[in-house]
Amino acid sequence: MFKSFLTKWPFLYKLRLILALIILIFIIVCLYFKIVPFGQITYHKSWPQFLGSGKGFIYNFTPGERISSTDRQLPRIIGDPIYFSLFTPRTFDQAKVTIKYREKLTDQTPIIELGLLMDKLVWRYNLQPLENQIIDRLRSNWLVRGGDGLVLLQSNSNYDNLTEFEGDLAKGFLQDCPGGPTYCLAVYNYQPDYTYLLPDQSRGKPLTINNPLRGAHQFYIYLKDEPLRLDFEFVDLNQDREADPITVTLYSGQQNIANQFLEDENPNPTSGDIEEKYLSLEKKELPQGVYKVEVRASNDIVIRKIFSSVHHLSFINKLWPVSTVGNLTLFTDSNHLQIKAMSPASLQTITFADQDYTINETYQQFSFQTTSQAATKMIKFSQDDLILENAGVFSWNEDNLFNPNFKKVDRFFYPDENIKYIIAEYNSPLEENGFKVASASFNLRGAYREKGKYSFIISIPGLRAEDGETDYLEIKEIKIELTGRTLWQKIFH
Amino acid sequence: MAKNISLIISEIFYFFSILVAVSVILEIIFPNIILAYFNLNYLITIWLISGLVGLIKK
Numbered sequence: 341m342f343k344s345f346l347t348k349w350p351f352l353y354k355l356r357l358i359l360a361l362i363i364l365i366f367i368i369v370c371l372y373f374k375i376v377p378f379g380q381i382t383y384h385k386s387w388p389q390f391l392g393s394g395k396g397f398i399y400n401f402t403p404g405e406r407i408s409s410t411d412r413q414l415p416r417i418i419g420d421p422i423y424f425s426l427f428t429p430r431t432f433d434q435a436k437v438t439i440k441y442r443e444k445l446t447d448q449t450p451i452i453e454l455g456l457l458m459d460k461l462v463w464r465y466n467l468q469p470l471e472n473q474i475i476d477r478l479r480s481n482w483l484v485r486g487g488d489g490l491v492l493l494q495s496n497s498n499y500d501n502l503t504e505f506e507g508d509l510a511k512g513f514l515q516d517c518p519g520g521p522t523y524c525l526a527v528y529n530y531q532p533d534y535t536y537l538l539p540d541q542s543r544g545k546p547l548t549i550n551n552p553l554r555g556a557h558q559f560y561i562y563l564k565d566e567p568l569r570l571d572f573e574f575v576d577l578n579q580d581r582e583a584d585p586i587t588v589t590l591y592s593g594q595q596n597i598a599n600q601f602l603e604d605e606n607p608n609p610t611s612g613d614i615e616e617k618y619l620s621l622e623k624k625e626l627p628q629g630v631y632k633v634e635v636r637a638s639n640d641i642v643i644r645k646i647f648s649s650v651h652h653l654s655f656i657n658k659l660w661p662v663s664t665v666g667n668l669t670l671f672t673d674s675n676h677l678q679i680k681a682m683s684p685a686s687l688q689t690i691t692f693a694d695q696d697y698t699i700n701e702t703y704q705q706f707s708f709q710t711t712s713q714a715a716t717k718m719i720k721f722s723q724d725d726l727i728l729e730n731a732g733v734f735s736w737n738e739d740n741l742f743n744p745n746f747k748k749v750d751r752f753f754y755p756d757e758n759i760k761y762i763i764a765e766y767n768s769p770l771e772e773n774g775f776k777v778a779s780a781s782f783n784l785r786g787a788y789r790e791k792g793k794y795s796f797i798i799s800i801p802g803l804r805a806e807d808g809e810t811d812y813l814e815i816k817e818i819k820i821e822l823t824g825r826t827l828w829q830k831i832f833h
Numbered sequence: 834m835a836k837n838i839s840l841i842i843s844e845i846f847y848f849f850s851i852l853v854a855v856s857v858i859l860e861i862i863f864p865n866i867i868l869a870y871f872n873l874n875y876l877i878t879i880w881l882i883s884g885l886v887g888l889i890k891k
Contacts, residue, residue, distance in 0.1 A: 352840060359848040363855060370859055374866050394870040427865055792865065 374429045377827035383426065384819040386440075387414045398818055399425045399793070406805050414814040417798060419805030420449075424818070425793040431784070432824035437796070438779045439470060440772070440817040449802040449811060450474050451751050456782045457795035462556040462636055465797050466787075468780035469529050469766050474749055476768050490530065493762040495755075505761070509534050516760055521746070528749035528764035531594075536630050536744035538562050544651020544739070551724075551736060554662045555639040560733065560744060561631050562652035567624040570633065571647040574617040576604070577640050583607035584640045588621050591632040598623050616644075630744040632656070653740050654733035661724040670719040673743050674732030676752045677708045677719065686725045693717040699726070707802075709752070716741055751801050775816050784824075839890055846887045849880035 349357075373381075383397035387409075401407050406419030426435075437454060445452075450473035455465030478493050485492040486502045498515040499505040508514050509521055510533050517524040521534060543564050552575070561568070568590075576584050583604040590598040600621045609615070621633075635643060642662060646653075660682075661668060677692050681702045689698045693710040710717060716738055719728065728734065731750050735741040747753065749762060769778035787794055800813060825833075853876055856867050867873060 351837060352844070355841065355844050359844060363848070363851055366852065367855060367859070370863075370866050373870070374863050393872050393875065395865065395868050395872075397869055427869060429863065429866060429869075 375827060376430055376822075376824070379432075379824045379826040379829070380822065382819060382821045383428075384817060386817040387815060388412050397427045398820065399427065401798075401815075408812070414816055417800065417813040417815065418803065418811075420801060420803040421797045421799045423795060423797050425795050426820055427793050428789075428822065429792065430824070431789065432822040433783070433785055434823045435782045435784050435794070436779055436821040437782070438777060438817075438819040438821075439798075439815065440775045440777050440819075441470075441813055441815050442775050443471075443813045444811055445473075445800065445803070445813065446809070446811050449751065449800050451799075451801055452778075452813065453799045453801075454780045455797040455799060456784070457788045457797070458786060459636075460788045460790075461638060465799075466782060467797075467799065468782065469764075470778035470780060471769050471776065472528060472749060472764070472766055474751075474753055474755075475528060475762065475764055475766055478755065478762065479768070482762070489767065490763070490765050493764070495760050498760070505763070506533065512537075514761065519758070522744075523758055524760040526747040526749050526753060526755075526759050526762045528762065528766055530763055530765040532746070532763060534746075537628075538564075538652060538742055547646075547648040547651055547653055547737075547740060549646040549648070549653075549736060551661050551663050551665075551668065552645075553643045554660045555641065556634075556636050557643065557658065557660075558632060558634045558656040560652075560654045560656060560742070561633060561648065561650045562742060562744075563626050563628060563631060563650055565628050567649065568622065568626055568631070569647075569649040570621045571645075572619045572621075572635070572643060573645040574602075574619065574637070575642040575644050576606075576609075576615040576617060577642060578606075578609040578613045578615065579640055580638075581608060581610075582638070582640070584638050586617065586619060586641060587634075587636040588619055589634045589636065590621060590623060591634065592626075592629070597626075597631075651740060652742050654735045654742055656733055657731065658727065658729045659734045660727045663724050665724075666722050668721055668724055670721075670728065670734055670736060671716045671738045671741050672719060672728075672730060672732050672734050673716055673741060674730040674752075675710050675712065675717070676730050676732075677710075678705055678729040679708070680705045680727040680729075682725045682727060686723050688722050690722075690726075691718070691720040784822075842883070842887045842890055846880070846883040849876070849883050853877060853880050 385396055385398040401415055401422045401424050406417060406422055407415050408418050409415040439454065452471040453467045454470050455467040458464050458466050475493070482493040482495055483497050485499060490502060492499065492502050492505055496516060512521070514521050514524060543566060572588065574586060585604050586602040588600045589596055598621060600619055602617055602619050606615060659670065679690065679699055681687050681699050684702055687699055687702065689696050692708050693712040693714065695710060697706070697708045699706050731748055733741060733743045747759065749764065769776040784794065803811060856873055856876060860867050
């Protein structure tokens with residue numbers, strides 16, 4: 341056959357056959373990279389970039405004002421956060437992202453995290469650590485147990501291994517810790533197996549929150565063997581012409597135990613056409629403990645009123661009051677507060693833990709820190725339409741406030757004499773030719789994907805482009821290893 | 834020999850024409866399947882050059 345091809349076929353036919361084969365191979369190769377039949381592929385991007393031929397799979401960093409670089413330099417992150425996206429020709433199940441970088445960060449910015457966008461409506465990212473310099477520094481001074489992955493740091497040698505420690509923690513006590521685990525344990529990227537019990541065991545009165553809140557919110561409630569009822573009154577402002585569905589979800593730990601959904605019956609509203617909506621969530625025979633409630637809604641929705649049958653209710657991390665009523669008071673357990681004024685009328689001087697702080701620009705995030713030793717700190721402000729955020733909890737009344745979480749090793753963490761243990765799921769970055777190399781793994785199932793792209797965030801809390809400091813993080817390379825189902829698994833399962 | 838070269842040039846032009854068409858069709862059906870790896874401008878430039886060479890040779 342081959343001999344006949346060489347000797348008998350006319351030259352034109354031979355040439356056309358060869359060129360047709362090349363086109364066929366080209367199509368097969370393209371389809372191979374589209375389908376990824378073996379379910380595994382790696383994409384990477386390195387800097388500086390010279391003559392690039394394709395668009396690539398990892399798209400450049402945004403927003404541009406937080407990046408400082410020229411063509412021949414490595415991209416330099418000077419502000420937090422930075423976003424990039426990954427185009428994939430098909431869906432995958434797991435991603436391992438490895439970043440090669442070098443940094444010139446200060447003590448104010450000791451943490452570098454990488455996140456994957458899970459929910460675009462509430463901008464929820466699954467954040468994983470790349471570097472935590474607080475833990476890295478403590479590794480050399482404190483006793484370290486465990487190794488790869490989960491690590492326990494202790495100021496005194498009380499536990500020989502992690503199993504002993506976790507056993508005691510599950511029973512609700514720790515050695516050398518008379519105040520209980522929540523007073524002497526700090527965590528990072530890890531949720532220990534521990535049941536929080538509120539010290540005050542008396543049932544309080546039902547609670548009505550009449551201060552309107554805008555957009556998505558989350559709060560903890562504490563149940564004491566009592567039925568739960570939550571009634572919500574919403575106002576749909578219809579400032580944009582999008583549909584605004586509302587979901588209220590009740591969680592016990594990570595488990596979703598009840599769900600209420602309110603569809604927007606007017607998906608193409610006239611601008612400014614205000615609508616009132618109501619939603620209730622009821623659940624009986626729930627055991628005593630902490631539950632989390634998530635109100636998932638766009639910023640077009642205002643939670644006008646919340647009635648809660650339980651007394652202990654603390655908003656988690658964020659609050660956006662929009663009452664337009666003056667002189668409001670809030671309480672928080674954190675020593676840190678970030679505030680953003682959302683309208684010119686909100687510019688003011690606020691009081692946080694008896695100290696005055698000025699907010700003099702709209703849409704600019706202001707960070708305030710107090711050294712107060714009080715368990716709860718009061719926040720007073722004359723006008724709302726402010727977004728208040730911190731790593732703790734908020735409430736409108738001091739006696740509603742409780743925080744079931746352990747202290748987190750974040751950028752404000754200081755290992756005072758109370759903290760005896762730190763438990764973290766964290767691997768320190770490796771050093772390689774003057775660069776650091778750190779990895780983070782993500783489950784891509786349930787991740788937000790739009791137009792074939794997954795969205796990532798690089799977060800360096802506290803890094804600000806406008807502060808005039810010369811602190812930065814330079815990215816040398818991003819490598820993303822993806823794994824998913826093979827073609828055969830897709831066809832036969 | 835000269836006839837063969839002329840034939841090769843014209844066949845190469847047809848080859849690139851089909852390759853450009855296939856690439857564009859694949860890119861329309863599966864966005865980014867080609868552009869992620871390869872800039873089609875380079876291919877179109879080569880296709881134009883092959884066409885010009887064919888015209889000059891005629």
